[in-house]
Structures are given as C-alpha cells and as structure tokens.
Amino acid sequence: MRSIIKTPLAALAATTLLSGMAMADGHGLTGDLRIFSDMSNPAPRAIMEGLVEEFGELHPGLEIELTVVDREAWKTQIRNALTANPPDVVNWYAANRMGPYVDAGLFMDITDMWDAGDFAGLESVRGAMTIDDRQWGVPYTYYQWGIYYREDIFNELGLSEPTTFEEEIANCQVIVDSGRSCYTIGSRYLWTAGGWFDYLNMRTNGFDFHMELARGEVAWTDERVRATFANWRRLIDMGAFIDDHQTYSWQEALPFFVNGEATAYLMGNFVVPHLREAGLSDDQIDFYQFPAIVEGMPMGEDAPTDTFHIPAGAQNVAAAQEFLRFVTSADVQSRINGPDGLGQLPVNANAEVADDEFIQQGFAMLSQNATGGIAQFFDRDWPAEMASIGMEGLQEFMVFPDNLDDILERLEDARQRIYE
C-alpha cells in the first residue's frame, strides 16, 4: 500500500534535492520510517500529514510511510500493530492506558532521552508518561475539561459563573425554574458519566483520594465515595440533567445545548469547534472551572493527554527518536496546537498558547488553579476492566439513583477481583 504522503514527498525531494541537501546532511537519517497514527478526524489528520511532510523535508534520506487508522478502531488494532511487524512510531494515550503495553514489553523505554534533556520544556508532563519510574513515550497535545455554558442565557437569567457548589446549585435552580435543564449529557457510550464522577469526586474528596480509588486502594463502598454520590444525587434529584441521556451519544446531546434547552455541558475542549459549527458565537458560549465543593481543597483537573510512542520492535529507532524530538519541540508544538491546528494545549512549556478564548482559559486554569493535580480521565486512570464496569454503574446511577447500594457493591466486588 502506497502512502498518500509518498507522492508529494517524492516531488518535494526532487525539487529540494539541490537546495536542501546541505541542510539535511547534518542529520543523515536514512531508511524507512513507518508511522501508525490514530489522528483520523479531518483536522488532526491534516496536522499529522503536515508533520510528516515537514519532517520528510528535514530528512530527505528518509522514506516516511504514514498509515492513519480510524481513532476508535485504533483502540483495539494497536495490539496487532505492536505485535506483528511493528511500525517505528505509534499514537496512544498517557497514564494507565499505557499499562498493558508497558507490561507486555511492547513500548520502548525512552527514559534515556528524557534524562538526556531531549524533551526540554516537557518536565511538567513527565509524570503522565511514567510507569514504574521509567518513561515510555512523549505527549503531543492535551486539553482541559470544564463546564462550557451558554453565556447569553446566563446573562438573561442574571447568573454569573459559580465558584462554589452551593452557587452552582443555586444557579441550577434558577435554570430549572426557567424550564430548562442545567446540563446536557449523552451517556450512551458511558464515558461522559465518568467525567462527572471525576469532578465530583475530586472536589468532594480531593485529587489524592481520587487516585487512590483509581489504584484500587479504597473500597467503593467507602463513606467518602458515598459522599461523592450524595452530591451528585442533589443535582439529579433537582432535575439538573436532561432526560433520556442514556440514549444519546455525546454528539447527540449537543442540540440541547445549542437550542438552549440545557445551559451547560461538562466536556473536554474538543466540544468547542462543534458548538461554533452549530452556529453559536463566542459571545454565546463561555467556560468556567468546575466549582469547589469543599472550601480550600486544592483543585484537581482532568486533562487527557495524547501521546507518541516507539514500539519495542521498531526497526528505525534513530529516526523514530528524532521524530519524537521534532514533534515535542516548542516551535512544532505551538503550530500543531494552534487555532488552525488541533486547537488544544501545547505540552511544551516554551510553546505559544493559541490566542483563543477557551484555550487561554484552559491554559490559565491548568497552570494556576490545578494545584491538586492533573488526572487523565476516568477511562484512562482506572484499569480498563474496572473503568468499563465502573462507568456502567455510573450511568445506572444517573438513571436510577436509588440503585446506589447495589451498584457500589457490584463495583466493590469487581475491585477485589481486578486489583488482586
């Protein structure tokens, strides 16, 4: 299969052969570089293809073959890709989601590169790439989570951004009284409920407790976990969430927000382009950090990180390493995460943050008011199996809050089996 990149590359190589030779000679990378990427949505795909083209120009001796796999399909295909004839660079996710491949020895340990300072400016995200005190890849983008809300409706009702849970609930009461729902959510694919749990638990019990629960060190039947659910129940009982959310995907839940039937959406920053496309102007939408529940408790935040890794069986390790350096460099980071690119946060501290209302707010929030810690997300922090059983329980709780005891016992049974 010929990669779509090869043709422009060949043309480029021909035209820049004379002029570019001198510059490229210094690196002297040769051979094939095979990259498997899951950046299959239109915008990320263009970024990835651009990156490969640019990297190819820098290293004309390299024959780069890019294979873009559908993002959802990649979540299961990565296993085959890593075991049979592995490529040189692959996309994946940070934190616990790396676990199975690290344990099976399928990701290359690149701690040396981190120690040698190859990734200057990435110190703050090193933790997310660490398992067993070693580093297994590099991040290339991340994004904040938080509450996106309808600024125009808030103004109409005379509400302002809440900073405490009591204010949040008071706001919500006004919204419910106006005949709207406070939050839209589509929990059909479960993970959106995980976001709510992450925030309610981090705000009720703190980031450290949240991580202890993720590592299986605390029982699901613990009183502190129940306190989290009690807070959640206050919202459910007052009718804060839209009806029938278990039937919708997160995209299908968007029209409620766009039509003003629900005024807020707890989501990742990737929701913003969808809202703009649906015709909402930046005057109509705004963002605030999930409010504090316990006064003075340091705020923990969800900020899922997407990554690049070198498979253990990579053939062209030198080129793969150079690609990781390239993709994390401040200059490349500024560009790929810019408003014309992914529209997300750069991982390199020396990179420029795009001039965008939401990215700027997210950046400020994560760098100044996420002192509790930065979590990846329910389905990335918990082991896969626990995450899937857990999120199913969370969805059930949102529909039938009275089943809580039964749900928690089920999750506790699963915890005792999974973490043993």
Place this chain on the structure above:
Amino acid sequence: MTPATDTRSWLQKNRMTVTPLLFLLPGLLFFVVYVISPIFQSFNISLYDWDGLGEATYIGLDNYRELVDDRAFETSLWNNLKWLALYLLAIPAGLFIALFLNQTVTGIRLYKSLFFFPFVLSQVVVGLVFSWFYLPRVGLLNAVLTFFGLDSINVLGDPDLATYGIIAAGLWPQTAYCMILYLTGLNAVDPEQIEAGRLDGAKGWKMLWHVVLPQLKPATFIAFVVTIIGALRSFDLISIMTNGGPFGSTRVLSFMMFEQALSEYGFRMGYGSAIAVVLFLIMLVFIGYFLWQMWRDEREARH
C-alpha cells in the same frame, strides 16, 4: 488368451475413491484450520487468564466459576432466551405474509419485492432506522403515541424494554427472510392435492393445516434453522442500537464475549473464550438436533 495382468498404476486403479477425496481435500483443510481447530483453541484458552499479549496463566475452571456469579452473564443468558423465543415469531409471520402474497394480481411482483426489501438492507441500517424510530422526543413511535394522548416512552433507554425493542427490529428483516422461504415452498405445493382436499371439503385453516403445511415442511425446517441461529448470533443490532446498554441490560452472550475479549476495555481472552464455549454448547444442542433431523429425512427418502 491369458488374462492380462493389470498394468494400471495404483492411482489409476483407485481413481474412483481418490478423485472425490482430492476434491474434498482443500475444503476439508480449510474447515479444519478455520473452524474445527479454533473451537478446540477456544476450549483451551478458556482455561487460562490471558490478556492476549503477555504470559497466559493456567487457572483451570476459574473462568467458568466466575461466569456463574457474574450478573452480566446471567442477564446475557436471559436475553438470549428472549431472543430465541421471540425471534421464532418470524416464522408464522413470514408464513402468513407468504400466503397473502401467493396470488395472481397485477403488480404482485412489486409487492413481493417490497416485502422482501428489509432483508436486503444491512443489519446496521435496520438498527439505525429503528433507533431513530424509537428516539425519545422526535422519533416516529413517540410522535404517534403523543398524537393519541399517550405518554411517550424511551424504548432503548429503558432496561426493561430495550431488548424487546431490538428484537422487534430484528424481526423485520427475519420475517422477510422466512416469507421468501415460504414463497418458494408454496410454488412447489402440488395443485392436485389442493384440488383433492377441496373435493373432500377442506377449507381455510383445515386446508392450511392438513394439506398445505405438510408440504411446506422443508421450508419450515430451513426457516427454523436460520431463525434459531440468527437469534443466537444477534450482535450487530445490539451493537448499533444500544451498544449493550443501558447499563448492560441488552447484552447477549455473543456481545458479552466480544466486550470481554475484543473491545476497547476488554482483552480478557480466557474469560471471553469461556463465554464462547458456553454459547457454542448452546448452539450445539440446536445444531445437533438439526443435523440429526436432516440425516433422518435423508434416510427416509432413500428407503
């Protein structure tokens, strides 16, 4: 004249036995490699704890012990039973549509193809169409219900209704399939026997039950086989319409097996294989019965 010694080679002598064997060989080889051996592999893997990547640990029958206590498994098993029982409705429904369409009116071909149409659609499309039909606020079903002043229902969001909603969607193409089987069968019904029945005063139900249905037995048999196997294989509709939810209430064994072994959060190969083995054993009961039935029919036909 002395009898000539047989100078033909062994191959030539045994041509009549060797030729069919040679023709069978490629098929048999594929059957063994891709059907028989994976069955035994599944049996074997079900005794291990294995994530598909690392070392597999032998754990004996622990996977099966876990299955017994697993509520998701219990739900799946019950749902499989519901599928089996309700999916069979496709057979009488198909029969009556076939009887209804088995007449000579202008444009009957067009009507037949319209009735057959759902079977041509991909299951994915059927699933999508039905999930739109069931949508809580804007779906056609709820539009009709509210028109008649009834409360709207969220079929696919209600754990008690969702499975029935999916089965109803599955019945649509399956009925069409059974209809086609019966339409072909009806072509073969002997007009002389109908005539004879009529002379003896058989009409309506009696005619159907005593004269027509016995002649449709082969069609009924095939309809049973495809419907039962279709019910046990139900997967695409569930995946499209509810993805196993809400909270796992629409899972069936095949879907649960996929989730445990191959989905994003799964990769418990041993546990998934144990589910596959259970599903295989259930199917074996039916398949065994079908094979026995076919063997018996063939033997009777020969005598």
